[in-house]
Amino acid sequence: MIRINNVNKSFNGNRVLTDISVEFEPGKTNLIIGRSGSGKTVLLKSIMGLHDVDDGEIWFENVLFNKLDFTGKKEIRKEMGVLFQGSALFDSITVEQNVRFPLDMFTNKSPEEKTDRVNFCLNRVNIVNANHLYPAELSGGMKKRVAIARAISLNPKYLFCDEPNSGLDPITAILIDELIKELTKEYSMTTIVNTHDMNSVMENGEKIIFISDGIKYWEGNKDEILHSDCDLLNDFVFANSLAKKLRSEK
């Protein structure tokens, strides 16, 4: 479980997050939604410790993460898996070496055990016969899946995904969403996904928070989101003409 209490964050005097409090539960796909520039990525990076918050608390179980020193954060980070917006695969090494990297760095497994684990993770995300390809040779969807394989290679307790289906076609995007949802259940991970894709919201939104201009305006799930009385949220959810038409017909 990850709990955030009254988190504030500014850059050069500009307030980006204001008094955000929320609890993310394990075994659930938790979504942070909002328009581009609303502060989603800053919130996610603050939770992961890539940004230092101005004030507030970020708890990972019973550990106050944002007050830990570099070594303390390092230990918690070994339990985190991250899927970055651009996949962030190491482009000078192959797919296999990318997935193997955390195993080489943090485990004392034998080379055979590492290879087995790499193949298991790649199979789990449906990547076959691509072990020796370089990231530049992969499609956008494949890159995301390899990045997920790398993120789960150490069996993380927490999975963070920053706009996992940006730049993907709708079918591939749904496949990635389903994969994240399945893995979250399978490993009982606390998963936090940043997205502004409504398909993802309706597929995966077991818990959703909506933020705008760095302020949390709404919290609920995919069943409640269509009946919200939050105007900002409704503007976001029913942004396209098809959604507006369906809503007016309803």
Add this chain to the structure above:
Amino acid sequence: MIRFLSQLGRYVLLLQKVFSKPEKASIYYRQTMQEMVYLGFNSVGIITIISFFMGAVITLQTAYNTENPIYPTYLIGLGCRDSIILEFSSTISALILAGKVGSNIASEIGTMRITEQIDALEMMGVNSASYLILPKIIATLVFNPLLTIISIIVGITGGWISGVLAGVITSEDFIYGIQYAFVPFYITYSIIKTVFFAFIITSVSAFQGYYVEGGSLEVGRASTKAVVFSSLLVLLFNVILTQLLLS
């Protein structure tokens, strides 16, 4: 001034991170070996070609500037030897490497920064500064003195061949000249300078790349800054080290 001090502080803090205990020595060893190939071995070609021609030019210019019966011709060999050992093989090679290796390091690390690869390393619990920069520093500290020695040998050989082929000096006089009044400390001096320059080029370029913010344009700018700042610092430290070691 405040900006300069702030940058200096960031540089020192980065070095502190770079020289902290590595996560896994075996991986760092492997990285260091790879960097020796990328940054060191792959520079042998350019250093060899440039050293050969610089040696040739130094010999010919020395010959044309000492066309006087008072000066013995073996001084051409001596001049070529000392110019190459004292200045060319360490300083000029460092400036060439600042362009080749410095821009390479800054753009590699800068690209990793803007494509979130450095964030990915941090999120795995890896000390990204140490993992990315320490192997490069060790590789250049070890390999660049070797490049200097290669440069000295090839530069003097270039001077010898060009001098003989141009007919400005006999082979015997040139060999006598390069042996005449030889001070072995000059080699040590050249290697000490090379070690300092290697550290400056690698760490300054890595610093420029590590803190890139923005996109590909900023990576290009960081790469240019890496070459400019490391070249200026090489020249500055050349003066300081010369004063300290030869005075």
